Structure formats: structure tokens, C-alpha cells
Amino acid sequence: MSVCDALPPEELRTLFLFEKLADEHLNWLCEHGKVKAFPANTTLYNEGDPGECFFVLLTGEVTMNRVVRGGELEVHRSSMRGAYVGAALALNGDGDTPAAHAYGNTARTHTDSTFFVLPAGELAQAFTEWFPMAAHLVAGMFLGGQRNRDAVGQRERMIALGTLTAGLTHELGNPAAAAERAAAGLRGRLGELRRARAELAEAGADAAAIQALARLQDDVLAHREVEPPRLRPLEFSDRTDEVAEFFEDLGIPEAYDTAPAFVHVGLYEDWARAAGAALGPAARPGLSWLAATLEGEALLDEVADALGRITELLAAAGQYTQMDRAPYQETDLRKGLDSTVAMLAGPLRDIRIERDYAADLPRIQAYPAELNQVWTNLIDNAADAMAGEGTLTLRASSDPVSVVIEIEDTGPGIPRDIQDRIFEPFFTTKTLGEGTGLGLDISYRIIVQRHAGSVAVFSEPGRTTFRITLPR
Incomplete structure (x- = not known):
């Protein structure tokens, strides 16, 4: 200096x-x-x-x-x-x-x-x-306006956070409950395996029976890895009845609950009878062992699926917040839209989602966390306009100079006489207490001022489209 x-x-x-x-x-x-x-x-x-x-x-x-x-x-x-x-x-x-x-x-x-x-x-x-009078006025407007913006902005953020939290909690709850149920079922199957092992010892299973059981276990597990033939509901029921009746003849408890595990992997009555003959006196505990093994593997698949869904939701949350990434970066707009939909799963539960993304959509330099805030405001408003039922369409395309995102809903539309006011701060069509009137104002400033883009709205009854154009 x-x-x-x-x-x-x-x-x-x-x-x-x-x-x-x-x-x-x-x-x-x-x-x-x-x-x-x-x-x-x-x-x-x-x-x-x-x-x-x-x-x-x-x-x-x-x-x-x-x-x-x-x-x-x-x-x-x-x-x-x-x-x-x-x-x-x-x-x-x-x-x-x-x-x-x-x-x-x-x-x-x-x-x-x-x-x-x-x-x-x-x-x-x-x-x-x-300028004593001006000092009073400027200080009052500056400090008062700042307090008002802080209060309203905090309220806006809390509303958005509540919406996202509710949706994420609901979506996490389903796979978490499925994993819990599967874990409880798996604990029961482990108990069945212990009982079957004890019964095998009581039945005096010899080396030949143990070897046959090992071969049969490899066989049933191999069948799990192969796509079984598709059965019509009536065929599946008939096959299950045939296997269950054979299991009942052997004295296997809860035969009708056990039989579907075999039929699901393509093992029917002829296989069950051949397995029983190979096991000899150990047929009842041996087949119970195999049933518990199949059911346990299926339950492990359920746990893996549920945990995979939780991982996907957490990844979507990370993509949405961009907390672990630089604020300004190369951005895939499709991922931002999809992560926002995942975060708003609650309000979108009964809404049909259609996506029309260009396969060659380019990545652009942008502030992805801020763009996700725009998608949140527009998609949440669309869900609210459709009262939770309808079709939400997300489009993404590009031309040589720009990328265009369209968010369209099948709600009642925006009245023509207020369409030019919807981006004004504090203007809202929602009832008192339901909206702050800042969502579209914030979105407009993010697109126009932060990204040098443009926002346009086209609305008629049954179709409202927000079109966002961002420089490529």
C-alpha cells in the first residue's frame, strides 16, 4: 500500500x-x-x-x-x-x-x-x-430493515428446512423400518438353524447325510443366483401347495410358511422329494436347515436393499446441500434437480414425476447449492399449487450459448393479472402464515444476479411452466 x-x-x-x-x-x-x-x-x-x-x-x-x-x-x-x-x-x-x-x-x-x-x-x-435528520432516517431504515430481513429470512429458512426434514425423515423411515423388520426376521432364522442343527444330531445324521446336506445347501444357494422361471400367481400357489404338503408329511413345522422360500428360487416338489430321499432319516431337520438358509439369505438381501436406499438418500442430501464442495464449481444440473426431488419426497409423494433431460446436457460453472435452493422453491410451490396431486415435469436442454431448465406443473395456474408481480419480495398468493413471499424473489436474484441468467413464467389453467436460462 x-x-x-x-x-x-x-x-x-x-x-x-x-x-x-x-x-x-x-x-x-x-x-x-x-x-x-x-x-x-x-x-x-x-x-x-x-x-x-x-x-x-x-x-x-x-x-x-x-x-x-x-x-x-x-x-x-x-x-x-x-x-x-x-x-x-x-x-x-x-x-x-x-x-x-x-x-x-x-x-x-x-x-x-x-x-x-x-x-x-x-x-x-x-x-x-x-445531516441529523438523514442520520436518524438512514440508521432506522438500515437497522430496522436488517432486523426485518433477518427475521423473515430465518423464517423462510426454517420453513424450507422443515419441509426438507419432513421429506427426508419420511423417506429414511421406510428403509430403516424395513431393515429393522428384516433384522428381526433374520434373528428368528438363526434360531431355526440352531434348532435344526440340534435335531440333526438327535436324528443321528451320519457322514453321508451331512455331505448330502452340504451339497443341497450349495444347490439352493446356486439357484438363488439364477433368475427363476416366472410363474403366474395360480401356478405359484399350486407349486407352493405341492411342496408344503410334502413338508407336512415329513412333519416340518409351519410347512406352508416354509415352502415359498423354495418355490421363489425355482425348487419344486420333485426337487424336495429328491432332497428328502438324499437326506434319509435327517430329511426333516435337513430341509428345515435349508429353508432357514434360504430365508436368511433373502432377509440379508432386504437389509442390504434398505441400507442401500438409506445411503442413496444420504448421498442425495449431500448433493443437495453441497456442504463438502466448493461454492462455485462445475455443476451437473440434472443431479441437482434429482437430489431436490429426493429431498422433497414428502410433498411429492402422490405426484407423478416426469423427467426429460437431454443426454448431452453440458456441465456449467455455477453455485450448485444456490441453484438447489431455486429448484426447492419452484418444486415446492408446484406441489403446493397441485395440492399434492398431479404431474410435475422437469426438463433440461441446451443450445450453443445457454442451458434451459423448465419446471412445469398441472396446477390451476397463476392469474394473469398477478403474473408480473410474483417475483416481488413479500408478494404471495398463499394464505396468511403459509408463505413469506420471499421464495421467488430469492430465486430470481440467484438466477439473474448471481448467475447472469433469466427467469420466465408461462401459465394457464392446468399448466404452469417456470423457464430458467443459464449461460453455458
Whole structure:
């Protein structure tokens, strides 16, 4: 950093911030401020540090960044002469005296830059003395508006979090309950195996019977790996009855509950009789052993399927939140849409989901966590508009310069007289207490301001389409 000569009042007046000031005020600013030069990539201040200086850009380019989980997020960049950063409003709530405030962001020079720099405390003191009424109004609007935004934003986030949590909890509950049931069933089959082993010993199974049982166990497990012939319901019932009747003749307990395990893998009455003959006196405990083995393997498959579903849901949650990834990155928009659908499984439970994704859809540089917030707002609004029933269509396509995402629902549509207002902050068609009116406003700002894209809506009864265009 280097300190240059003081800025002449006539040059200070060329900046839009100061062009209407009286000469005495300009002179005061020139006496108390300094022109300072900073090389490219210099940090002017860090977020959270005490706000000591007010910076007005004279030449170069400056960026403002916010600290977020996973890294730092650039929120604004400007090369406009007169753009300002730093402690601009070191005022307290009543506007009488300056108050200590922390910097709300981190500012860095993107290129070699010069600034007119003022001590924040002196600027605030001068502002309250020169313009006391304005100081009251600005402090009230700034602090009051900030409180309102914080309160409404927190409410919006809690509503979104509640929706996502409910959907995720519901979706996790089903496979978790299935795994619990399968584990309980598996415990029962292990008990049957122990009983069958004891009965084999009581039946005096000789070496030949034990060898036959080992061969038969290999046989039934091999049948599990092969796709069995498809049976019509009546055929399956007849085959099961035949095997169960043979098992009853052998005295196998719960024969009609045991027989389907064999029929499911393509083992019918002729196989059961041949197995019984090979086992001889050990037929009853041997076949009980084989049935418990088959049922145990099937239950293990259920546990694996349930845990796989839980893993998929957790992966979808990770894809949705992007917590372990850089904020700005190469992004697959299809994955973001699919992970959002998974997170909103509760509201979408009875809604038909149709996907029309272009196979050659390119990946783009974007903020995926923020785009997922857009998809959440639009899809949740669509589910609400359809009252939980209808068809949600997700489309993704591209042209040489852009990628287009369309989210379409079969709800009643948006009245034509309010279509041009739906992106206004705090405007909502929902009943009091059900919506904050910020979802579409936030979505619009994410697409237009953060990604230099566009949002359009086309609506008629039975069909509403939100079209998002992002630069490729």
C-alpha cells in the first residue's frame, strides 16, 4: 500500500457520493481522508474485523466476499468509479453517535486500485452533525430493515428446512423400518438353524447325510443366483401347495410358511422329494436347515436393499446441500434437480414425476447449492399449487450459448393479472402464515444476479411452466 497526495475538492466532487455536498463539507473530507493505492489481490479488510475505514474506489476493481461453509463466496464485484466498501454506516439505532460495527464482508482488490479512504468514526460523526435528520432516517431504515430481513429470512429458512426434514425423515423411515423388520426376521432364522442343527444330531445324521446336506445347501444357494422361471400367481400357489404338503408329511413345522422360500428360487416338489430321499432319516431337520438358509439369505438381501436406499438418500442430501464442495464449481444440473426431488419426497409423494433431460446436457460453472435452493422453491410451490396431486415435469436442454431448465406443473395456474408481480419480495398468493413471499424473489436474484441468467413464467389453467436460462 502507498499513500498518495490528498484528493483536491474539485476532483472529490466528481464522485457521485459527494457531488451535492457544500464546499465546506468537501474541504473537511479532503482534510480527513487520504488517497491510497493497493496492488492487485490485496485484502482491504476481513469480515468480522472492527469497521475502521470507509473506502471509495477511484481506479481499479474491488470484490466483496462473504464467509460461508465450505469457503468464501464472492457476492459483488465493481470497477465503477465511486463504488464504496467498508464501514459505510457506523451509526447506532438513534443516529446520535457513531457506534462500533464489524465489517460485514471481506474486500479485496482484483486489480491494482486506488481508493479515497476515510476513518469510519470521523465520517459517522460528521454525517450525524451535517445531516441529523438523514442520520436518524438512514440508521432506522438500515437497522430496522436488517432486523426485518433477518427475521423473515430465518423464517423462510426454517420453513424450507422443515419441509426438507419432513421429506427426508419420511423417506429414511421406510428403509430403516424395513431393515429393522428384516433384522428381526433374520434373528428368528438363526434360531431355526440352531434348532435344526440340534435335531440333526438327535436324528443321528451320519457322514453321508451331512455331505448330502452340504451339497443341497450349495444347490439352493446356486439357484438363488439364477433368475427363476416366472410363474403366474395360480401356478405359484399350486407349486407352493405341492411342496408344503410334502413338508407336512415329513412333519416340518409351519410347512406352508416354509415352502415359498423354495418355490421363489425355482425348487419344486420333485426337487424336495429328491432332497428328502438324499437326506434319509435327517430329511426333516435337513430341509428345515435349508429353508432357514434360504430365508436368511433373502432377509440379508432386504437389509442390504434398505441400507442401500438409506445411503442413496444420504448421498442425495449431500448433493443437495453441497456442504463438502466448493461454492462455485462445475455443476451437473440434472443431479441437482434429482437430489431436490429426493429431498422433497414428502410433498411429492402422490405426484407423478416426469423427467426429460437431454443426454448431452453440458456441465456449467455455477453455485450448485444456490441453484438447489431455486429448484426447492419452484418444486415446492408446484406441489403446493397441485395440492399434492398431479404431474410435475422437469426438463433440461441446451443450445450453443445457454442451458434451459423448465419446471412445469398441472396446477390451476397463476392469474394473469398477478403474473408480473410474483417475483416481488413479500408478494404471495398463499394464505396468511403459509408463505413469506420471499421464495421467488430469492430465486430470481440467484438466477439473474448471481448467475447472469433469466427467469420466465408461462401459465394457464392446468399448466404452469417456470423457464430458467443459464449461460453455458
